[in-house]
Structures are given as C-alpha cells and as structure tokens.
Amino acid sequence: xxxxxxxxxxxxxxxxxxxxxxxxxxxxxxxxxxxxxxxxxxxxxxxxxxxxxxxxxxxxxxxxxxxxxxxxxxxxxxxxxxxxxxxxxxxxxxxxxxxxxxxxxxxxxxxxxxxxxxxxxxxxxxxxxxxxxxxxxxxxxxxxxxxxxxxxxxxxxx
Numbered sequence: 304x305x306x307x308x309x310x311x312x313x314x315x316x317x318x319x320x321x322x323x324x325x326x327x328x329x330x331x332x333x334x335x336x337x338x339x340x341x342x343x344x345x346x347x348x349x350x351x352x353x354x355x356x357x358x359x360x361x362x363x364x365x366x367x368x369x370x371x372x373x374x375x376x377x378x379x380x381x382x383x384x385x386x387x388x389x390x391x392x393x394x395x396x397x398x399x400x401x402x403x404x405x406x407x408x409x410x411x412x413x414x415x416x417x418x419x420x421x422x423x424x425x426x427x428x429x430x431x432x433x434x435x436x437x438x439x440x441x442x443x444x445x446x447x448x449x450x451x452x453x454x455x456x457x458x459x460x461x
Contacts, residue, residue: 305352305418307333310342310368311381312360316403320355320381323410328450329418337361339368351376353417357403358382358390366390369397377417381405 307330311317317335324330334351336342339360346354356378358365369378375396381403382388391397399413438453 304331305329306331306350307353307355308342308345308351309333309335309355310337310339310360310365311335311355311357312337313357313403316357316381319404320410323407326407327411327414329414339363339365343368343371346372353414354378356380358387366394369394379413379417 307324309317309320309324311320314337317337321333321335324333330353333355334345334349336345337360339362342354342356353376356365356368358380359382360368365380369375377398378394378396380388380391380397380400382400383403385402388400391400398417401409401413405413439450440453441450442459
C-alpha cells in the first residue's frame with residue numbers, strides 16, 4: 304500500500320481526511336503532523352508516496368515547507384480559500400488543490416490525479432497494478448475508484 308503524510312493543523316479536518324484515506328484502501332493509515340517543522344523532520348527520515356498539505360500552518364506556510372523540500376512526492380494542497388490556489392501554480396509537485404472541507408468524491412479525484420503518474424506505466428497499458436506483491440486493478444464503481452485483487456475476481460460484468 305502507499306504511504307501518505309497528512310500535514311493539517313485542524314484536528315477535525317485531519318480526522319475527516321484520515322477517514323477518507325482509509326476508505327480508499329490504497330493507503331496505510333496516514334502519518335499526521337500538525338506543524339510544518341514536524342513534517343520536515345519526518346520527511347528527512349521517512350519517504351512517503353503522497354503529501355496532503357495545509358497551507359495555513361502555525362509555524363510556517365505550506366508553500367514555504369514545499370520550497371524547502373528536495374525530491375518531494377506528489378502533493379495535494381488543502382486550503383480554506385480558493386484565492387490561495389494561485390500560489391500553488393508555480394510548484395510542479397502540486398497535483399491538486401482541495402478546499403476544506405472537501406467532499407469525498409472531490410477527494411477521490413485528487414487522489415487519482417496524485418497516484419496516476421506513479422502507476423501510469425502499468426495502469427494505462429494493461430490496467431494491472433502490483434501492490435503488496437499481489438496483482439490488482441482499479442475499477443470505477445459509480446463515481447469511486449476501487450482496488451480489486453485479480454485473484455479474488457471470479458466474474459466481471461461491464
């Protein structure tokens with residue numbers, strides 16, 4: 304499974320996003336930090352596959368944190384106001400921008416944008432993914448993207 308660092312100063316939003324990440328079944332339980340410095344220290348020792356980053360942190364801004372990082376994974380920016388999106392356009396690692404509180408379907412679209420480049424070599428060609436050494440594929444169910452282990456599929460209908 305993929306690892307995610309959630310940097311969010313609001314505990315209610317952090318709890319909501321943790322629940323959302325758990326529902327996707329694509330991620331281990333996220334590592335949650337409430338300050339930029341805590342996240343910076345963690346990222347120097349522990350690589351992650353995705354960062355969900357609040358722009359309004361108590362110590363420094365999320366943008367300042369991103370500018371200080373090297374080899375940054377894809378980032379989904381979280382903000383209270385749409386006007387804050389403009390500051391993210393110059394940062395190549397930002398794959399999406401979510402207004403808080405984000406609805407689940409919008410959250411899933413952001414996750415898809417963040418993870419698709421990682422899996423594009425297998426996802427686009429033959430839709431097979433290798434996660435936890437089990438071949439799996441992603442199928443759209445309604446408006447959600449769900450992961451299915453190929454060995455568990457006995458019958459599929461389009």
